């Protein structure tokens with residue numbers, strides 16, 4: 001499973017990522033393009049502010065009534081013939097999916113895009129159980145062939161250029177004519193995957209929104225692979241997080257609009273797929289069974305935390321990632337987590353605990369770009385900064401796993417000393433005089449700080465004396 | 475896994491939060507039929523949808539001219555009115571197939587041999603150029619998805635300004651079919667180098683014939 005790990009392992013991954021010039025070029029080009037598209041799709045700042053206030057309120061309202069809405073959703077779904085399963089963690093979720101596949105005798109699965117299934121490591125679990133899984137979103141298919149995790153939550157293969165994709169395709173479809181042309185590669189994937197759609201015993205997909213009022217799963221996509229995965233095989237299993245629910249259908253349009261504009265700059269995606277039941281007796285296609293797996297995996301704990309509950313408003317548009325100056329330099333794999341970028345830095349430490357995920361909060365410059373673009377107004381920079389604090393100086397009753405575990409005794413002592421001195425005028429003055437007197441002893445190198453900067457040197461005269469003389473300071 | 479359900483709901487119930495007001499849905503902009511059609515056309519053409527305006531009964535004639543020219547030899551229709559009309563007016567050089575049996579009986583043929591599928595729709599959304607489809611027994615889900623060319627007949631009177639208006643005036647909240655769709659253009663992807671490419675999994679071409 002993908003876990004960011006300690007600062008040391010994060011640094012090592014970042015160093016490795018920074019060394020790959022072609023990959024960095026791929027990211028740079030992609031992010032520049034996607035930012036321009038978003039900017040063109042949301043040109044008016046005032047209009048955006050109004051729209052996102054509404055979207056944020058819809059999500060916040062749903063989260064405030066989450067248990068009630070989930071129960072209503074379950075009731076409606078079951079009335080519609082969709083079976084609901086609940087999973088507390090990844091292991092349970094994967095076991096549910098496997099059990100459903102076994103009961104249906106399904107040996108081959110075609111998959112639509114699902115970040116939650118990345119979170120549970122579903123493909124590995126299925127593979128180990130002997131079920132053949134093929135990802136059908138083009139980007140997901142590419143990273144699956146490469147044996148890599150997605151490097152972006154919306155555009156999984158964004159780190160690869162056409163030549164790398166061509167090499168992968170040639171290795172995996174040797175019977176087909178080699179091409180480096182993007183249209184040719186896309187046509188090749190179409191041909192290869194078409195057979196898989198026709199033959200798969202089951203389709204597995206994610207979900208973008210769950211509508212409690214009507215008992216509906218809403219899936220948003222451009223390729224048609226999501227529709228095929230959910231309507232060609234006889235069995236459809238959807239998997240998603242418990243936070244995805246909204247109350248009413250009329251709350252969907254404002255969210256949908258901001259989701260697609262923020263993600264890719266589109267007013268709408270090619271397909272918006274509303275699934276409210278399995279095939280009825282008089283219907284000629286569609287799955288005979290539809291199941292929904294609702295995954296907790298730490299979400300209920302986050303929901304209970306008043307400081308960080310807003311994290312769950314996220315609609316996974318990826319905009320914060322696209323606008324992150326750190327992500328654009330290091331790329332998605334450097335994070336070592338399922339969710340990269342700002343949303344990863346916020347979500348993963350809460351999901352995995354500060355020991356396993358807390359290092360991600362340091363992959364943030366607090367520039368604020370993510371908070372500016374988030375369509376549901378999650379205050380990402382502020383929350384990421386608070387998470388840092390939770391690592392070293394947690395709230396007394398912090399529900400975060402491993403809160404305070406990143407505290408460094410030497411560092412804590414130093415800060416205490418600093419606070420003691422700075423809190424008292426004469427101690428402070430005494431220190432200032434001492435530093436001025438010893439200024440020649442100041443070190444010229446201060447670790448990473450002085451790699452690109454000069455070490456600060458105390459001035460020959462501290463500010464206090466001229467200040468006192470002119471009467472500004474006493 | 476009822477135990478998991480109870481645990482999760484119990485954890486979620488440990489807090490009670492104020493539920494903020496979400497404000498009123500934005501009112502739809504009033505616009506006349508021709509303005510809506512113009513908007514619809516512009517939005518759909520921007521994503522490579524093909525739009526033609528025809529007089530009510532002219533669509534069979536249009537197909538008879540266009541399908542052979544586009545190399546469509548096998549056309550698939552549902553069991554509703556559109557299929558009946560086509561059956562009554564055969565197009566020379568085009569074999570009409572009806573989606574009249576469960577997909578399991580002919581899946582390979584559907585995936586491999588059909589060139590085009592034709593459906594109606596429940597209306598369209600002007601703001602985004604989206605078609606509203608409610609597949610059902612007469613027009614199954616895969617009819618609009620598997621064939622490389624999808625032709626849609628749209629009644630000019632069924633245009634809505636935006637999605638919110640369509641949901642409201644068509645009463646979606648009162649009951650949705652097992653599958654409902656918004657379709658806005660042919661299938662596309664930008665997963666390789668962010669380069670837009672058409673027809674990855676769904677139809678490569680989408681043709682809308684606006685009638686009336």
Ligand code: SF4
Nearest residue numbers: 314315317318320374
């Ligand atoms: S945190 Fe906001 S910007 Fe980032 S993915 Fe979630 S909704 Fe999008």
